[in-house]
Amino acid sequence: MGANSRPAAVAGLFYPAEPQALQALIAQSLAGAAPGGAAAAPKLLLVPHAGYVYSGAVAGHAYARLAAARSRIRRVVLLGPTHRVAVRGLAAPRAAAFDTPLGRVAIDRAALAQLADLPQVQFNDAAHAQEHSLEVQLPFLQRVLGDFTLVPLAVGDASAVEVAQVIERLWGGDETLIVISSDLSHYLPYAQAQAVDRATVERILQLDPALDHQQACGATPLAGALLAARAHRLAPRLLDLRNSGDTAGDRARVVGYCAIAFEAGP
Template sequence: MSLVRPPAVAGTFYPGQASVLLNDVTTLLTQARPGANLREPAPKALIVPHAGYIYSGATAARAYAELAGGRASIQRVVLLGPVHRVPVRGLALPGVDAFATPLGRIEVDQDAVAAIAHLPQVVVSRAAHAQEHSLEVQLPFLQAVLDDFKLVPLAVGDATPAQVAEVIEALWGGDETLIVISSDLSHFLPYGTAQAVDSETVQNMMQLNSSITHHQACGGTPVNGLLQAARQHHLQPELLGLCNSGDTAGDKSRVVGYAALAFRQELSDVQISH
């Protein structure tokens, strides 16, 4: 009998009814991609926010819309997000066979799990995943934009950027593997202050500067790990969207920041046929 991690925040962070959820996600993706500007190859990595869809869904959709060209080729998604409820040392696998959302099940990639199980920073914690929203809110978007893929879900706790980068490196693969980092930006600052802080944070990300603090981004640890790996692999970052909850569905006195970034191979690293 297979172990399935059921949805924990369906009906709160995003709609719990499949038809409503699919309609909402499809609408967000359509609005994010007004023209048929399919760019290939698809990004190797994304940084996306993880708040409720009314707050950050439009920003996340800007990143996921970039995957249209990789719908058939991407077969594995390495998804890393910070723990919010249960502390954990290292990077925690869920110890389950699949994750469920209202849109269906996503199988966990057991080959990938086996490939990183020997690393000392990789642990198993079903508790860390049970109520964690940072990974779950990404799943309906992935189910909408990709055909058939398997998941490597990692809840990131107390770890160094180098430890995160080592895990990402072990799972890097080729065009079949997408890396998604789930992170919001600053939390509960006044609107104008947040704009200034988040702008500086994004500039650091664009420069692949892997010294993002948790005050700048709640997912600073997995973000820094990706930025370290991105430097190693000469990825080119692109800012797709930047806003905060004061721009979407919240008041401006205490806001949370959201950014969407895509990371692609530099043109010099991509084979171009004439």
């Protein structure tokens, strides 16, 4: 689209490139989930980032919780792991917007400017150019929220404390949603994956940041988010836990997915 926007890199691969087909698939994923109703929307979501045929239905359980907050959430802070480019710390884009088949999402440049003095944050467009962990969340967010600005951060080699410090800067109020993009175990046999992923989820539900990348590929951004969730007394709620053997794949080697909402405590 524009010279200063990041074009969609995985449309047609991880999700449909044709807007109507994409809207239909997202609608199907959301329809299978219980809506949030009048309950307060979560402050933080943990969602998977595989192809939609594999993990879209799981992600739908998380995104359906935002329906009641459509008019309130104006900014999304989105963190996911880097898969293709090695990064020290957290990488922010220089682009003014990210494009998807559903349109353009403006980057909140003012929010990124608030991170300028943090040594763990760098500007690195290469880290974002082909990264799917952030991009696959955008069509869901466009569908459920409509208009919002985005603070996308690709997380590489960083400590949980470094990530938590960035999240704290961007925490904001009810207008800000934080989304962590991570799958769970990778390529284990079905029954073994179920056991490993259940143990990982139990740790997440205890707000325990001691996670490794065999348990969750986004363990680094997730660990930082769990520290922040603990500091803000958020209460985690498991919405869905499945793997690719349950959705669209064989059961010999599966990838685990979960959807967890973190809500303000009483």
